[in-house]
Amino acid sequence: MHKKLFIPGPVDVRPEILEAMSAPMIGHRTKDASALGERICKNLQKVFYTDNPILLSTTSGTGLMEGSIRSLTTKRAIVFSIGAFGNRWAKLAKSNNVPVDKVEAEWGQPTLPEIVDEYLSTGKYDVFTITHNETSTGVMNPVEEIAEIRKKYPDVLWLMDAVSSMAGVRIEVDKLGVDVCITSTQKALGLPPGLSVCSITQKAIDQGRKVEFRGIYLDVIALYDYMQKKAYQYPSTPSLSHMFALDKQLDYILNEEGLENRYARHLEMAKITRAWANEHFEQFAAKGYESNTLTTINNTKGISVADLNKRIGELGYMISNGYGDLKEKTFRIAHMADRTVDVLKELLDVLDKEIAKM
């Protein structure tokens, strides 16, 4: 039995998109491949609200996170972490011998603009990273406020992980001034995992050229240069199946559902989930910083989350246990991609009934 997924990726994918995944192969060095790449990039620019180029990488989001922090840091990076995926930035940097410092907020709390100000004012850094939406804690960062403070430090590159929020929440990349904004397909974009994408500014590209050893496969400069030279083609054979699916899904997002409706639906699902969480448990994320794409819930009743997930699994639903040390202490309900309000309500009803029995 297929389980309806309320986990923060992979998400359920609409049948039309799954069908697009199964289109026959084409040559990746053809005009058709260039046209496909160009269409995807131009449509992603609308989703990202950017005029900057978009790069596609046949990796998960982690691949582009590693590629960007490694390829673009010439001096030292500062990672503002609010959870497990924030911490990942620092691990990626260290594993590549990239000098890095990390400021980790108490889990459940956001990155405060004054902390960003404090660290960037030292002048020690030429790169900083922000997690837009932290999948482990369900916190969404106040990026507009961070963008305001950041105006004081325009030369420090801003890398942002928007893996679990882009296309579910409005993120105006150019207006914010983000230099590299990363997402991947298996979250709010509503596709299977296997492809990640990022926007990149000229400033980032110029800085990256000064880094001597950037590797090749994950190097954002190598991706950019090839794409520029070879009309939206890529150095290695990309996942064409994901590109077919992404092409179709972007058309749906932009021209059928519409971005505004998509954001509104995500917000409505978030409000319903938060209300349910507040009624039965409590939210893990600090008030005012709750994510629109997933809700992390404190397990105040001390139920067995594993058991709950097993029970609802038999009924065809799946949620996520807490991440890492938060396992059993919290659990997570993702409400993203093409999930509908009705199916979310179905899940909450099932949860009510099963929790009552426990």
Place this chain on the structure above:
Amino acid sequence: MHKKLFIPGPVDVRPEILEAMSAPMIGHRTKDASALGERICKNLQKVFYTDNPILLSTTSGTGLMEGSIRSLTTKRAIVFSIGAFGNRWAKLAKSNNVPVDKVEAEWGQPTLPEIVDEYLSTGKYDVFTITHNETSTGVMNPVEEIAEIRKKYPDVLWLMDAVSSMAGVRIEVDKLGVDVCITSTQKALGLPPGLSVCSITQKAIDQGRKVEFRGIYLDVIALYDYMQKKAYQYPSTPSLSHMFALDKQLDYILNEEGLENRYARHLEMAKITRAWANEHFEQFAAKGYESNTLTTINNTKGISVADLNKRIGELGYMISNGYGDLKEKTFRIAHMADRTVDVLKELLDVLDKEIAKM
């Protein structure tokens, strides 16, 4: 109109496999995901003739080539190149500041065992790379002979690019003594691009642990450790769609077609193509070293390959021009994956007719 692909990847994919690509998503941290990963790895062990673990990477083959040469070289690597994809090993090493030397054979020639002996006998190297099947030149290396010589140097790790041959030609990894053997899905395995796989020996893993900065996403040690700890799961979200398709295709290869029949079909297609090439043109690969999965043909008639490809394109077929500097001087006909002898003959008839008109 869909063109029948005779290019060395992407290849045409059987409809049942494309359908498997479109299966609904599952959680990547579930027992179902572990069972899927385990089944794939155990079946790939049969295709690789190895008892060593198999790793899956959501990248193209280049990703695992970069990951392995970077993660496993502690001293210095020697690249035995016979063409463009051999040269790629050296570029990947250099871009990661891995000390590397390269010996490049004249294009069209193989790597001779005595050359391997000469370089490994210096004692300077702890890693060497061999291209099993060079896609730019259509040369297949004499790996059994190389394996014989290599017995003198058991401590030097052998990394092998079998991207364009594995599953089309018998490559007995353990018998040869290859430490890391890499392939990707869009060649003789007959799947869409987007996933690569490798086998890895304990000796390679032990050596890799001594390398301090290996990155994370492409690091074969990180993949291995996670897979061991978490029952065939992976550190980042893998391309589940490719895994569904690979699972189904491996069942077909092993239990429906059978490996022996698959190799025989590839050999038959190679013989037919070589005979055609010898009749009208000549082969680029040195005699005795011709690839079983693709044939590179000297354009002795001086026809316009681009024009020929355009003509046959209008009839629903596609071949490859020469690679890099060999463009127009050569052209390539791939005969791999699930291509049938009949459809290959169809192409050769079409080529005959169109060449006669030119």
